Amino acid sequence: xxxxxxxxxxxxxxxxxxxxxxxxxxxxxxxxxxxxxxxxxxxxxxxxxxxxxxxxxxxxxxxxxxxxxxxxxxxxxxxxxxxxxxxxxxxxxxxxxxxxxxxxxxxxxxxxx
Amino acid sequence: xxxxxxxxxxxxxxxxxxxxxxxxxxxxxxxxxxxxxxxxxxxxxxxxxxxxxxxxxxxxxxxxxxxxxxxxxxxxxxxxxxxxxxxxxxxxxxxxxxxxxxxxxxxxxxx
Numbered sequence: 729x730x731x732x733x734x735x736x737x738x739x740x741x742x743x744x745x746x747x748x749x750x751x752x753x754x755x756x757x758x759x760x761x762x763x764x765x766x767x768x769x770x771x772x773x774x775x776x777x778x779x780x781x782x783x784x785x786x787x788x789x790x791x792x793x794x795x796x797x798x799x800x801x802x803x804x805x806x807x808x809x810x811x812x813x814x815x816x817x818x819x820x821x822x823x824x825x826x827x828x829x830x831x832x833x834x835x836x837x838x839x840x841x
Numbered sequence: 842x843x844x845x846x847x848x849x850x851x852x853x854x855x856x857x858x859x860x861x862x863x864x865x866x867x868x869x870x871x872x873x874x875x876x877x878x879x880x881x882x883x884x885x886x887x888x889x890x891x892x893x894x895x896x897x898x899x900x901x902x903x904x905x906x907x908x909x910x911x912x913x914x915x916x917x918x919x920x921x922x923x924x925x926x927x928x929x930x931x932x933x934x935x936x937x938x939x940x941x942x943x944x945x946x947x948x949x950x951x952x
Contacts, residue, residue, distance in 0.1 A: 827934045827935065827940075
């Protein structure tokens with residue numbers, strides 16, 4: 729039981745490049761989330777999903793896209809990377825609803841130069 | 842949508858003293874209020890949570906109180922120890938909605 733697995737752990741992008749952050753959970757959780765955490769700052773919700781085929785915007789969705797084709801996977805796509813997207817990205821999941829314990833992945837540190 | 846405010850942003854205490862962190866939320870329909878601890882370079886982890894049908898919950902040196910009328914909730918840590926040093930986040934959610942976090946409080950416990 730690996731929990732929530734994120735890849736890659738670290739990545740450096742050039743301005744304008746695109747990439748996908750991968751997130752997989754093996755707990756059969758319905759809810760999945762992507763948060764970003766800027767240095768010294770709090771967790772801002774980018775996108776979330778309440779189940780396969782359903783996604784919704786969070787607080788800071790601009791510049792990102794997501795998909796949820798299976799219960800296990802919730803990839804985050806960055807199009808046309810900008811320096812403002814330099815951050816640590818956390819994927820998380822919870823069982824049944826948003827009102828339950830979140831299990832976080834280890835995080836993906838992204839730098840855009 | 843839900844908005845969660847958290848104070849203070851930094852808190853320094855002497856080992857053995859108590860620490861209190863306060864949060865307010867905007868959506869009166871929110872019914873779930875967890876607290877997460879994030880150590881340096883690590884992922885956030887749940888330390889305690891409370892639901893709206895309960896006014897207070899304790900777990901050893903940690904307690905959380907909820908005032909639904911005022912829409913605020915607080916984390917209380919007693920007999921602080923150096924290993925309590927971390928960033929603490931409050932959050933709020935409704936059953937079928939997303940979890941929104943506060944801005945975090947950096948707690949430093951000095952020996």
